[in-house]
Amino acid sequence: xxxxxxxxxxxxxxxxxxxxxxxxxxxxxxxxxxxxxxxxxxxxxxxxxxxxxxxxxxxxxxxxxxxxxxxxxxxxxxxxxxxxxxxxxxxxxxxxxxxxxxxxxxxxxxxxxxxxxxxxxxxxxxxxxxxxxxxxxxxxxxxxxxxxxxxxxxxxxxxxxxxxxxxxxxxxxxxxxxxxxxxxxxxxxxxxxxxxxxxxxxxxxxxxxxxxxxxxxxxxx
Numbered sequence: 001x002x003x004x005x006x007x008x009x010x011x012x013x014x015x016x017x018x019x020x021x022x023x024x025x026x027x028x029x030x031x032x033x034x035x036x037x038x039x040x041x042x043x044x045x046x047x048x049x050x051x052x053x054x055x056x057x058x059x060x061x062x063x064x065x066x067x068x069x070x071x072x073x074x075x076x077x078x079x080x081x082x083x084x085x086x087x088x089x090x091x092x093x094x095x096x097x098x099x100x101x102x103x104x105x106x107x108x109x110x111x112x113x114x115x116x117x118x119x120x121x122x123x124x125x126x127x128x129x130x131x132x133x134x135x136x137x138x139x140x141x142x143x144x145x146x147x148x149x150x151x152x153x154x155x156x157x158x159x160x161x162x163x164x165x166x167x168x169x170x171x172x173x174x175x176x177x178x179x180x181x182x183x184x185x186x187x188x189x190x191x192x193x194x195x196x197x198x199x200x201x202x203x204x205x206x207x208x209x210x211x212x213x214x215x216x217x218x219x220x221x
Contacts, residue, residue: 001027001028001029001030001064001066002027002028002030002051002062002063002064002066002068002146003026003027003062003063003064004024004025004026004027004028004060004061004062004202005025005060005061005062005063006023006024006025006059006060006061007021007023007024007025007050007057007059007060007061007062008021008022008023008024008057008058008059008060009021009043009046009050009057009058010022010058019200020042020043020046020200021043021046021047021057021200021201021202022200022201023201024060024200024201024202026201026202026204028195028202028204029193030064030066030145030146030176031176032176032192032193033176033177033178033179033190033191033192033193034176034177034178034179034191034193034194034195034204035179035180035181035187035190035191035193035194035195035208035211036048036178036179036180036194036195036197037187037194037195037196037197037211037212037214037215038196038197038198038215038219039219042197043197044150044180044197045071045150045151045180047197047202048071048148048149048150048178048180049071050062051068051071051148051178052068052069052070052071052148053068053070054070054071064146066145066146067143067144067145067146068144068145068146068148069137069144069146069147069148069175070133070137070148071133071148071149071150072130072133072134072137072147072148072149072150078121078129078132078133079121080120080121080122081120081121081122082120082121083117083118083119083120083121084107084108084111084113084116084117084118084119084121084124084132085104085108085117085118087121087132087136088100088103088104088107088132088136088139089103089104091136091140092104092140095140103139103140106135106139107132107135107136107139110131110134110135110138110139110163111128111131111132111135112131112160113128113131113132116128130151131160134164134167138167144174144175145175145176146175146176146177146178147168147175147176147177147178148177148178149168149177149178149179149180149181150180151180151181151182165189168190177190177191179191184212187208187212188208191208192207192208193205193206193207193208193211194207194208194210194211194212194215195211196211196214196215196218198214198218
């Protein structure tokens with residue numbers, strides 16, 4: 001399970017605090033693939049970043065005995081002043097690889113960003129960042145229990161999406177997913193349950209179709 005305890009996440013504005021999540025307490029299962037549903041700006045990416053540890057709540061906490069990945073996708077975390085190659089090399093060395101070149105080559109081939117692989121990440125588009133973070137995660141035999149996916153399907157052309165989906169499906173027996181995707185058909189391809197962001201909180205549905213129905217009733221006019 002992933003436990004959210006008395007969690008608050010807000011951003012300061014001229015009119016005061018804007019709460020994304022307020023007094024959130026819920027436990028979500030990690031034995032199934034869960035779609036995260038909500039309109040733009042409601043907090044889907046913020047939720048994924050907090051679950052992956054790249055963003056923090058203002059108060060409360062998230063905890064689990066499961067090994068959760070960093071966010072893969074549009075908001076994936078990379079060190080901006082370093083090149084993609086340097087980021088990959090750094091992660092590989094942390095995980096005990098003395099010879100990092102095979103990992104570098106594998107991620108470089110997967111990402112298909114050409115000469116930009118040796119340019120600072122801060123010069124990348126969000127799509128280029130996503131290609132690197134996804135390729136980096138899939139290059140290692142990480143023992144993740146849960147993969148966090150943020151709009152992976154929105155990145156790249158059809159061939160790249162197909163390649164990414166194949167790699168993701170290959171992980172099915174090893175891990176479960178929390179996935180953000182604006183495409184309902186994309187969510188149905190991977191997920192069997194859903195969580196809807198509603199009233200600065202989360203509502204879990206064991207059946208994905210029930211979550212989609214709730215999302216459409218609340219947000220789709």
